[in-house]
Each structure stands twice: as C-alpha cells, then as structure tokens.
Amino acid sequence: MATEGSERFDQVDWSDLSRSGRFDLSINSIGMLLTTLPLALLAVYDTQFIGDRTPTFEFIGLDRTFEAVDFFFIFTLFLAFWYLVLPLYQNPRMTRYYWKEFRRNRPAVVSMVWLGIVFVGGIIGPLVMSAPQQELLVAYQPPVFTSVVESTPATCVGEVMNGRCHGTWEYPLGTTNAGRDVFTMIVYGMTISMQIAFITTTIVATIGITFGTLSAYSGGWVDEIMMRFVDIILSFPTFLMFLLILYIYGGGLGMFIVVFSLFAWGGTARYVRSKSLSISEEEFIKASRISGASTYQVIRGHVVPNVASSIITQLTLLIPGFLLFEAQLAFLGVGDSTVPSWGQLISAGRSDLSYAPWIVLAPGIVLFLTILAFNFLGDALLDALNPEAEAESE
Amino acid sequence: MSDGQPLLEVENLTTTFSTEDGTLTAVDGVDFSVDTGETVCIVGESGSGKTVATESITKIINTPPGKIEGTVRYKGRDLLSIPGSELRQIRGNEIAHIFQNPQEAMNHCYTVGWQITEALQIHQDVSDEEARTKAVDLMDRVGIANASSRFDDYPHEFSGGQKQRIMIAMALVGDPDLLIADEPTTALDVTVQAQILELLDDLQDEYGMGILFVTHDLGVVAQIADRIVVMYAGKVMERGNVLDIFDNPTHPYTQQLLECLPEFGGTGGGIPGTLPDPHDPPDGCRFAPRCEYAEEACRTGEQPEEVEIEPGQWVSCVHYGPGGDPSVIGGEEFGIAGDTGAADGDSEVGPADD
Numbered sequence: 001m002a003t004e005g006s007e008r009f010d011q012v013d014w015s016d017l018s019r020s021g022r023f024d025l026s027i028n029s030i031g032m033l034l035t036t037l038p039l040a041l042l043a044v045y046d047t048q049f050i051g052d053r054t055p056t057f058e059f060i061g062l063d064r065t066f067e068a069v070d071f072f073f074i075f076t077l078f079l080a081f082w083y084l085v086l087p088l089y090q091n092p093r094m095t096r097y098y099w100k101e102f103r104r105n106r107p108a109v110v111s112m113v114w115l116g117i118v119f120v121g122g123i124i125g126p127l128v129m130s131a132p133q134q135e136l137l138v139a140y141q142p143p144v145f146t147s148v149v150e151s152t153p154a155t156c157v158g159e160v161m162n163g164r165c166h167g168t169w170e171y172p173l174g175t176t177n178a179g180r181d182v183f184t185m186i187v188y189g190m191t192i193s194m195q196i197a198f199i200t201t202t203i204v205a206t207i208g209i210t211f212g213t214l215s216a217y218s219g220g221w222v223d224e225i226m227m228r229f230v231d232i233i234l235s236f237p238t239f240l241m242f243l244l245i246l247y248i249y250g251g252g253l254g255m256f257i258v259v260f261s262l263f264a265w266g267g268t269a270r271y272v273r274s275k276s277l278s279i280s281e282e283e284f285i286k287a288s289r290i291s292g293a294s295t296y297q298v299i300r301g302h303v304v305p306n307v308a309s310s311i312i313t314q315l316t317l318l319i320p321g322f323l324l325f326e327a328q329l330a331f332l333g334v335g336d337s338t339v340p341s342w343g344q345l346i347s348a349g350r351s352d353l354s355y356a357p358w359i360v361l362a363p364g365i366v367l368f369l370t371i372l373a374f375n376f377l378g379d380a381l382l383d384a385l386n387p388e389a390e391a392e393s394e
Numbered sequence: 395m396s397d398g399q400p401l402l403e404v405e406n407l408t409t410t411f412s413t414e415d416g417t418l419t420a421v422d423g424v425d426f427s428v429d430t431g432e433t434v435c436i437v438g439e440s441g442s443g444k445t446v447a448t449e450s451i452t453k454i455i456n457t458p459p460g461k462i463e464g465t466v467r468y469k470g471r472d473l474l475s476i477p478g479s480e481l482r483q484i485r486g487n488e489i490a491h492i493f494q495n496p497q498e499a500m501n502h503c504y505t506v507g508w509q510i511t512e513a514l515q516i517h518q519d520v521s522d523e524e525a526r527t528k529a530v531d532l533m534d535r536v537g538i539a540n541a542s543s544r545f546d547d548y549p550h551e552f553s554g555g556q557k558q559r560i561m562i563a564m565a566l567v568g569d570p571d572l573l574i575a576d577e578p579t580t581a582l583d584v585t586v587q588a589q590i591l592e593l594l595d596d597l598q599d600e601y602g603m604g605i606l607f608v609t610h611d612l613g614v615v616a617q618i619a620d621r622i623v624v625m626y627a628g629k630v631m632e633r634g635n636v637l638d639i640f641d642n643p644t645h646p647y648t649q650q651l652l653e654c655l656p657e658f659g660g661t662g663g664g665i666p667g668t669l670p671d672p673h674d675p676p677d678g679c680r681f682a683p684r685c686e687y688a689e690e691a692c693r694t695g696e697q698p699e700e701v702e703i704e705p706g707q708w709v710s711c712v713h714y715g716p717g718g719d720p721s722v723i724g725g726e727e728f729g730i731a732g733d734t735g736a737a738d739g740d741s742e743v744g745p746a747d748d
Contacts, residue, residue: 291486291513
C-alpha cells in the first residue's frame, strides 16, 4: 500500500529498524534481553544436558522439573513485565489517566483484584505449597464450616458430632476421592490457568498483529491471499484437529495451548487489518512518512500503538474462551489427566457429585469467577483505553 | 544555490491517479522553482491540484494509485528517480512539511515532544537528551510558553494555534532547507494566522530556508510571498513576482481571483462556474469555460504555452501567445479597470456558455 516500489523485504535497511538511526536499545529491551538470556540458557541446559527425569534445579537441590510450557510461561511473564508493566510505571500520567477511567467500573476493579489473587497464587502457590499427595485415608473430607454424613470420609479428620463429620482448616476446601487437598489443587490449577492465559495471548497477539498489519500494508493480491487464509483458519475445525493430534502424538498442556492458539488468531488478524487500514489513512501517518520514516517505522511507531488499545481488549476477551475450552476438554476426559487444571479437578469429582459436591463446586466456582472477571476486565479496558469504541457502541 | 541553480526546480510535473472512472489528472505539467530564502506561494481554488503538486515533490502520494512524472530537481538531484531510502533521507531532514490540519496530523498516542523529535531521531545520530534540548528550544522559538514542561504533554492538551506551532517545530527540527507549508493557517482564526505567518517569516530569515507555501488565501499571499504560482485545474495559469502579479495580473483567472478580494478593490463576487471534471478536462485552456474573454482558439488544442510577458512573469493564455492580442483582456490597470475590461472585451465572448 504505502510501500515504495524499491522497498522489498530483502532490501530493508535493517539499521533503520530502530527509531533512531543508531543501535540503541530502550531500557525495556535491555531488561528483556538480560532476563531472557539466563532463561534461554536454562532451557538449553534442561533439554540438552540433563535427563528428562532429572529435576531442572537439581544442581541447587530443588526438586522441581521445568517443562517447555514453564519456560515459555516465564518468557511471557518477562514480556508482560518489560513491555506492559514497566511502561505503565514509566508513563505515570497515562497510568493515572487509565486508572481513573478504569476505576469508574467497580465490577472491573473487583475482577482485577480477583485476577490478581489468581495470578499471584498461580506464581507463588506452587513454590510454597507442596504438591497434593494421594492419601486415601483422608479422602472425601468436607470443606471447613460444612459437614457430611460420617460414613462419607474414610476417616474424619475433624470433629464428629451427631454422626456428621465436620470440615477442618487443615483441608479448607475438603479433599478429593484420593484424599488430595482441593484448595492446594485449585492453587496449582491457577498456575495452569495463568499459563494458558499468558501463552495463548502472546501467541495470538504476535501472529495476529504481524499478520494483520502485513496484510493491510501489502494490499493487492497479497492482502487477498492472506485474508482468505484467515478465513480458512477461522473455519478450521480446531477441536477435531486437536483430537487427531491427541490420537497421534498424545496431548499435554503445551499441545493444547499450541494447537488452540495457532488456530485462534484469525479474528485478531482480521481486526488488526481493518484497524490498520483505517489508521493508515490518518494524517499523522502521512506526517510521519514526510518526516522520513520508513514503512517499518511507520507501522511499528504509529500503526501498532494505535491498534494496541483495541487489541488488548480483544485479547482479554479471548482468554476466557481458552480457559473454558480447557475445562470442557478435561471434563470430557480428552485432556491430559496429569495436568492439575481446574477442569481435571471438576472431571475427577464428577462421579462423586451426589455425596461430595465440593470437589466439583469449588473449582467450578473459581473457574466461573475467573472467566467472569476476564470478561469484566475486558469491558472496562475497552472503556478505559478506547473511549471512542464505547461511544460507537452506544 | 551558489551556482545559480534554484533550490527546488519542478519541471513538467504530472500526477495522475488511476480510478474506477478512468485516469484522473490532478497535476498536469506544472513548472515552478523555489530559491533559497525565498517564499513561493501556490494559489488557486480548492481542487486545483496544489496539495497534490507539493506532495508529489517528495513522493508522499501513494503510488499506486498515483503516478508521478516529470522532474523534481532538489539541489540538482532528481527526487523522482532516486531510490526510496535516499528519498527518506531527504524527507523531514532537508524538505519538511507543515500540514493544513494540525489536529489530525498528530498521533494522539504520543507526547508532542516525542513527535517533534521523531524526525530528528530518524535522521540524525542524537541522544534522547540532545533531541529533547533541541525540541524544547524549538518549542520555545515557535512561541510555546513553558516549553520544557510542555514537552511531555499530549496533543489534546494544546489549542489549535499551539498545535500549529508544534507542527512548525516538528517541521523545523531537522533544519530543513525547504519548507513546504500546505495551507498552514487555514484552520486558524485571523489573529493566530497573522502570528503564525510572522513566525514563519522570522524563522525563514533565521534559517535561510526556501518556503513553498500553498494557500487559497490571496491576503496571505500578499503578506508573505516573493513569487506566486497561480494554479487552476492542475495547470499553471500564471507565475511571477508577487508585486508584478498583484499590480498587473495578466491571466483572466488571476484577475478574477484578485477581483474576489474586497480589500484589493475587488467586488468579492466570486467566479461563476466550477472547476472542470478532472477525469475529462476541457480542450484548450482549462479556464476557458469560465473565462469571459474566451475565444474559439481558447477551446481547442492544449493549454497554451507559457509566455514570458515581463521578465520573470509567465502566463499561459492564448491572448498573450503568438497571434494573440493582449488588449482583448482589459486588465492593464487592475481594479475598476477590470470592469472596464469586461466592457471592452468582444461582446461575442460572453461568459462561458457551458
């Protein structure tokens, strides 16, 4: 579209990829590099030098195995910190403004607190709490403040009054049929949910934004082909694809995330394309080109930042879908049963619903609240970041 | 330039757009030049191709659908044939633009400081601090009070006139040799307009740059121009020294434009008719359908060749060309004479009949 004839991909002058002519990195990029490097080294060390069964941190005596999903999760956390949280700190005025707008939406503030709890729980929980162990003796303990018929638990940990077993703080949300603490399992499930949320968002955002802006700026038949490809992606039966992959390779959490995010970016790409097209007609794009900015600099410096506010909202509203889908698959028994997700917990408690409903209810409520919170958050972000969209929708 | 070469020399510039209704010729064989330290005004009605002509100079027009032909020599280099990367080095650094609508020409995602320093950081190897110092200096220079604290403000926190000043600072940050100002005062009220014009004038003296100024406002032209290029429907009608043209407008279109200005003794009545369809321009002189002196010769062939009637004053009109009779146009003394001229004109050449 706005490219000059001579400017093809192979002729891009890579030195002008940074805003200023010289090779200087922002503090964000430096931080990102500095934190990603050890992570990458650790990942290489983990995959190349120690066996699959050896815990990653055996060299410092920690019994914790990192898998590809964990590495990628930490990478996305770094990404979020250096390019989302730190910029907010660097631009206190914008942050204050966004917060002022955001604060007006009370449910969203509550939602954010809830998501904060889930996030922190998911990060710190597994570090401070040991994984729930199978202890058949304490199976079916009721949650605290509730009681069940004495015959339900194998042995009642709490008090037995009038033939009913009461819950204790030792197992605040009760235990499963295998005697695992439901609360601990929910905390472990938070990690899984956060991994799903962060990794899918990163993959969808990266592919969607790249694809959308490229398509908008290429124009012509390239645009046409790219958009028809998006149509294919959007109409692809991802679920069947996942079942097929599951059948051939076996599916873990990583496989779920990769398959579903690789087929979920279609809408984002389409959205980014239409947004980029309208923004590229703006006068300030022309002003930037007149200032001598290259096509890359225009896209990176002006188009993407203007699209970003809408994209953040769109991505936030995409996350609940993934969480729900994971739970559905787990409930159907299609997921990886070794992954301690909320869906697996619900699935495990399904047969005991009549006499031990807390095994299903506790993670179910947490899942429900989390999905609701993401939806509220997305709505509030839409209002805070993009007041025009709000005006349009009214 | 030292060797007598003008800073910018535009020859036979033609910009066409391919549209669904066929080819649209927005600028059709335009010639003009700008010298260092000189202000050249392109004047004409809306839709005359003024903006397209200036945007063709640095190839800002999207191609396709646009197509730019001719030569644009800037310091001896043909901007239309150099590769894109070299052109980008010139844009913003040596040739800068000021836009008509500062409201839209700023990205509301960024502070004005960021936007002022953008061109500087693209072209020059400066640190953030140096860029900031320079931008604050410029903001101060263009008359933004409290420049250093306003550096981090966003565009919506500035008034229209202030935004236009910021736009000027954005354009000047690369120390351009040529400033292209596309109706920079149209969106402003008259008092602010006067201040901005004065500012541009001061800055021109200070930086010694050539200014190509696009406007439809002859009052502005009178104030700032050294030379004028009168455009109509993509063609140059008349060009020359501002005083010569104001004193002695030769082309009927120029005369009628001046006639529209009450402050120059005109009637302010406007020019009857509208611009021709750019898809299908009339034969002969573009202005013939609206010209009260049009003859048969005006309606056939191509736009008449430009004729130098006074040193430096060129006009494209059949009546001044070979075999023409300049006395047909009664514009010898402008003003009331315009009316006399109309009376003197051949009665068979009435107002355009189409």
